[in-house]
Amino acid sequence: MSNPPPGPIVLWLSSRYENLELAQAVLDHVCKVRGVGTDAEHWMGVALREALANAIKHGNRQDPTKRVYLSLAGEGETIEITVGDEGEGFEEAAVADPLAPENQMKTSGRGIFYMKTFMDEVTFSRGENGGTILSMKKKLDSDTKKGVHTP
Amino acid sequence: MKTSVTTRDVGDVKIIELHGKITIGAGDLQMREAIHAAITAGATKILVDMKDVTTIDSSGVGELVGCYTTATHKGTKLKLQSLPPKISDVLTVTQLITVFDVYPNEKDALASFV
Numbered sequence: 452m453s454n455p456p457p458g459p460i461v462l463w464l465s466s467r468y469e470n471l472e473l474a475q476a477v478l479d480h481v482c483k484v485r486g487v488g489t490d491a492e493h494w495m496g497v498a499l500r501e502a503l504a505n506a507i508k509h510g511n512r513q514d515p516t517k518r519v520y521l522s523l524a525g526e527g528e529t530i531e532i533t534v535g536d537e538g539e540g541f542e543e544a545a546v547a548d549p550l551a552p553e554n555q556m557k558t559s560g561r562g563i564f565y566m567k568t569f570m571d572e573v574t575f576s577r578g579e580n581g582g583t584i585l586s587m588k589k590k591l592d593s594d595t596k597k598g599v600h601t602p
Numbered sequence: 603m604k605t606s607v608t609t610r611d612v613g614d615v616k617i618i619e620l621h622g623k624i625t626i627g628a629g630d631l632q633m634r635e636a637i638h639a640a641i642t643a644g645a646t647k648i649l650v651d652m653k654d655v656t657t658i659d660s661s662g663v664g665e666l667v668g669c670y671t672t673a674t675h676k677g678t679k680l681k682l683q684s685l686p687p688k689i690s691d692v693l694t695v696t697q698l699i700t701v702f703d704v705y706p707n708e709k710d711a712l713a714s715f716v
Contacts, residue, residue: 468626468627468628469627471625471626471627490688493657493688496657497657497659497692500625500626500657500659501659501660504625504626504627504659504660504661508626549696550696550697555696555697555698555701556667556670556671556701557664557667558664558665558667558668559660559661559664560660560664561660561663561664561696562659562660562661564660564695564696565659565660565692565695565696568695
């Protein structure tokens, strides 16, 4: 039986990369409270940082006056991370496959792939006021609690 | 662990040691600057020691790919050593682990340059 969920925890962050450390600290706290293993915590942290970096860089174009929404929540055996930006939105279908030979040596384009690899569910939607809303879920099965989860 | 980069020479090999996070807005740029500085200074053999890297993200991976490409174009051999399992996993899932020359320890890495 897992510990009760502490959330949802909601943060509004200015579009600065320094805020990734704050978000990471909050996720680490949530994982500790929920009894998540260190490996699963690490991979969720990587996915969270990718999501926030995308929101800051591609969504809000590093405009510090634009904010990034972050929610950390969990029901039952799941942790859900939601990230929203105030950008123009994007077409997920237009994102190139980083595993394609022609993309292998590109210096960008792997963030969404990593999120999908390290989380169990990743969905994108359009916000009511524009921007992109990204929702990621991680199931807290017995392996993730023992910390034996690998990509 | 605070992100930092240190360098040292073993023979004609420039060893660049990375510590902490190699992530966007922090370690990624420090890593690129250190590798580019070594290439500009004329290094022909660069060994990136990653044993103290705690996290790498897509930006750090992208910078590593860019540095590898730059080094190759300049005729510099760039190799990696001592990847922690989680760092190796990040390179493996994007199939980059086969692109880089990766060695388990410094002894094997140095020997490979001969």
